[in-house]
Amino acid sequence: MTMFATRRARPSDAERIASAHLDSIRSIGPRFYPPAVVDDWADGLTGDLYVNAMNDGEVFFLALADIDGTETVLGFSSDYVREGSQHGTSVYVRGGVARKGVGSALLRLAEAEAVARGATAVCVEASLAAVPFYAANGFVEVSRGHTQLRSGRPIACVFMQKILRSPHG
Numbered sequence: 001m002t003m004f005a006t007r008r009a010r011p012s013d014a015e016r017i018a019s020a021h022l023d024s025i026r027s028i029g030p031r032f033y034p035p036a037v038v039d040d041w042a043d044g045l046t047g048d049l050y051v052n053a054m055n056d057g058e059v060f061f062l063a064l065a066d067i068d069g070t071e072t073v074l075g076f077s078s079d080y081v082r083e084g085s086q087h088g089t090s091v092y093v094r095g096g097v098a099r100k101g102v103g104s105a106l107l108r109l110a111e112a113e114a115v116a117r118g119a120t121a122v123c124v125e126a127s128l129a130a131v132p133f134y135a136a137n138g139f140v141e142v143s144r145g146h147t148q149l150r151s152g153r154p155i156a157c158v159f160m161q162k163i164l165r166s167p168h169g
Contacts, residue, residue, distance in 0.1 A: 003065060004063045004064060004065040004074055004097075004102060004105075005063070005064050005065070006061055006062060006063050006064070006105060006106065006109060007061070007062055007064070008059065008060070008061055008062075009050070009054070009059075009060035009061060009062045009076065011050075011051045011054055013050075013060075013062060013073065014047030014048070014049075014050040014051045014054075015046075015047040016062075016072070016073040017047070017050045017060065017062070017073060017076050018045045018046055018047050018049070018050065019073065020073040020074065020075055020076060020092060020093070020094055021045050021076070021092050022042050022045055023094040023095060023096075024075070024092040024093055024094055024095060025038060025041050025042045025045075025092075026038065026042060026095075027094065027095025027096070028095050028098060028129045029041060029042075029127070029129060031129065032127065032128040032129045033127075033128070033155065033156075036153070037149075037153060037155055040149045040150075040151040040153045040155075041149055041155060043149075043150065043151055044150045044151075053078070053080070056080075057080065057081065058078050058079070058080040059078060059079045059080070059110075059113050060076050060077070060078045061076060061077045061078070061106055061109040061110060061113070062074075062075075062076050062106075063075045063076070063093070063097075063102045063105060063106055074093060074094055074097045074102050075091065075092055075093030075094060075097065075102050075103060075106055076091070076092060076106060077089060077090065077091040077092075077103075077106035077107055077109060077110040078090050078110060079110040079111075079113040079114045079117070079119075079122075081117070081119075082123060085118055085119050085120040085121065086119065086120070086121050086122075086123060087114040087117070087119040087121070087122050087123070088122065088123050088124065088125075089107065089110045089111070089114065089122050089123075089124055090124065091103045091106050091107050091110070091130070091133070093106070103133055104133075104136075104137060107137055110122075111162075111164060114164060115164050115165065119164055120163065120164055120165055121161055121162065121163050121164060122139075122161070122162050122164060123142075123159065123160070123161045124139060124159075124160050124161075125147045125157045125158075125159055126139070126157055126158045126159075126160050127155070127157055128156055128157070128158070131158045131160070134160050134162075135160070137162070138162045139160040139161060139162045140160060140161060140162070141158055141159070141160055142159045142160060142161050143158075143159045144156075144157075144158050144159070145157065145159065
């Protein structure tokens, strides 16, 4: 397991979140999607995207490690309200730390935040690359389909859900 620390993200972390997100898409995505889809997926990922999401109530968590003397964002997770007690999440890690416990630690933080904010279930539009990760962390497949990238291009995904607790406690 890679040594790292975790914490809640701040708006000042936004550019480093974007960097980790881009690394994840560019290093892992090409094994599952054609180049044009990967390019569209990565297009427009700037710090403003995460600052705006934070301003809209999305909560982000970071995994940080010292790499060559620089504090580097290894990955991030998020929690956001979709509808009522159903929240959404996403987890992205740099390709170099995939399958080393970083994503699972980040997912646990997002799930704890969701529970604290009243969620009974968390949903994800899992990229094809992430399906085994989410399944290993207790998510079940609801359906398969596509979601829209910012470019308007569809990207294949698997809609997954995890029940966090029953609505009655």
